[in-house]
Amino acid sequence: MLLHLQGLLTADERAHIRAVLDAADAPWRDGRLSAGSQAALVKHNEQLAHDSPQAAELRAMVLTALQREPLFFSAALPRKIFNPLFNRYRPQAPAYGRHIDGAVLHSQADGQWVRSDLSCTVFLSDPDEYDGGELTIHDTYGVQRVKLPAGDAVLYPGTSLHEVTPVTRGTRLASFLWIESMVRHDEQRRLLFELDMNLLQLRQQLGETAQTTALTGVYHNLLRMWAST
Known part of the structure; x- marks a missing residue:
């Protein structure tokens, strides 16, 4: 990316x-x-x-x-x-x-x-x-x-x-x-970045919804899976 x-x-x-x-x-x-x-x-x-x-x-x-x-x-x-x-x-x-x-x-x-x-x-x-x-x-x-x-x-x-x-x-x-x-592989970083940017746009358009909350959980669970600290 x-x-x-x-x-x-x-x-x-x-x-x-x-x-x-x-x-x-x-x-x-x-x-x-x-x-x-x-x-x-x-x-x-x-x-x-x-x-x-x-x-x-x-x-x-x-x-x-x-x-x-x-x-x-x-x-x-x-x-x-x-x-x-x-x-x-x-x-x-x-x-x-x-x-x-x-x-x-x-x-x-x-x-x-x-x-x-x-x-x-x-x-x-x-x-x-x-x-x-x-x-x-x-x-x-x-x-x-x-x-x-x-x-x-x-x-x-x-x-x-x-x-x-x-x-x-x-x-x-x-x-x-x-x-x-924290995330070593470029493809994983790109997916996390795209998810984060789209979540930001959804919140700006719709506010906080059950769907944005669920997708935020997906983001953090992927980050937890892939990250090293």
């Missing part, structure tokens, strides 16, 4: 994050320093130093935004979140070729091991600020090319082959992170 989260960040949050990332003293590093041997062959971008005070501040802002977004919780059912990181693409460091993210990741920020059930990219530059730079996701649902407004995010399966196409003008800034879900 691929999901577009609109307006994840507020205008004030976007402005503050951009000010930090655009500052002359922002500690950008070669993105290959954090890549494995295979990924380093196709990774040509820059990454904000994860141990910097700037990264710590911005991580907290992104996590706060995710935690207040009910659509994110419904779709991801998060058990753990790998600390958000920040990257930059520009003509000098333009692309990240096709790759699949590691299955289990170790966070240097909090020491957690996180299984990458889902990937998430939060866009921090508007589409007209750069040419190229599409997040291109190859999966069973086909090829999706994603280039969203600043402050929006996309959530997609961590098993997906994906890439960032070369940036030929301007600068593409983003935050990226991974989620270990």
Whole structure:
């Protein structure tokens, strides 16, 4: 399942994050320093130093935004979140070729091991600020090319082959992170998400009825069956 989260960040949050990332003293590093041997062959971008005070501040802002977004919780059912990181693409460091993210990741920020059930990219530059730079996701649902407004995010399966196409003008800034879900399998998460969204619509149309109460029980019994905490 691929999901577009609109307006994840507020205008004030976007402005503050951009000010930090655009500052002359922002500690950008070669993105290959954090890549494995295979990924380093196709990774040509820059990454904000994860141990910097700037990264710590911005991580907290992104996590706060995710935690207040009910659509994110419904779709991801998060058990753990790998600390958000920040990257930059520009003509000098333009692309990240096709790759699949590691299955289990170790966070240097909090020491957690996180299984990458889902990937998430939060866009921090508007589409007209750069040419190229599409997040291109190859999966069973086909090829999706994603280039969203600043402050929006996309959530997609961590098993997906994906890439960032070369940036030929301007600068593409983003935050990226991974989620270990309480429900490990994408198909089960998708069914739970669809049930949750349809229940929400039924309640808005009909109010609380015997049927919505019964279907809510179905949702929670499926979650109880599939979830690990």
